[in-house]
Amino acid sequence: MTQESAEVRAKSLKAIADPARLRLISMVAAYEDAEACVCDLQEPxxxxxxxxxxxxxxxxxxxxxxxxxxxxxxxxxxVPGALASVAPLLSSPTR
Incomplete structure (x- = not known):
C-alpha cells in the first residue's frame, strides 16, 4: 500500500469510526434512492x-x-464504491 493510499483509507476509517456517522451512513443507504436530506435525519x-x-x-x-x-x-x-476501499481492511489480515 502506498503512502497516499494509506492516507486516503485512514481518513475514511477515521470518518466512519464515529457511531453517529456509522448510523448516518446506514440511514442514508436505507432511504429511497439511497439519498436523504439533513432535515429528515435530524429528528431520529x-x-x-x-x-x-x-x-x-x-x-x-x-x-x-x-x-x-x-x-x-x-x-x-x-459515493459509489467509497466504502469498498476500506472494506478489505476490515475483513482480511494485513500482509
Whole structure:
C-alpha cells in the first residue's frame, strides 16, 4: 500500500469510526434512492441540525457521501464504491 493510499483509507476509517456517522451512513443507504436530506435525519438522532450537518461534512470530506444543495436543504447520497476501499481492511489480515 502506498503512502497516499494509506492516507486516503485512514481518513475514511477515521470518518466512519464515529457511531453517529456509522448510523448516518446506514440511514442514508436505507432511504429511497439511497439519498436523504439533513432535515429528515435530524429528528431520529435527537441532535441539533448543526451537529448532524457537521457529521455529514466530515463524511463528505472523507469522500464517503456526496452533497447536493437543493433550495435551502442539502441532500446526501453514498459515493459509489467509497466504502469498498476500506472494506478489505476490515475483513482480511494485513500482509
Amino acid at each position: 438522532f435527537g441532535l441539533s441540525q448543526t451537529t448532524v450537518s457537521h457529521h455529514f461534512k466530515v463524511l463528505v470530506e472523507a469522500g464517503i457521501l456526496h452533497r447536493e444543495k437543493r433550495g435551502t436543504w442539502a441532500y446526501f447520497s453514498l
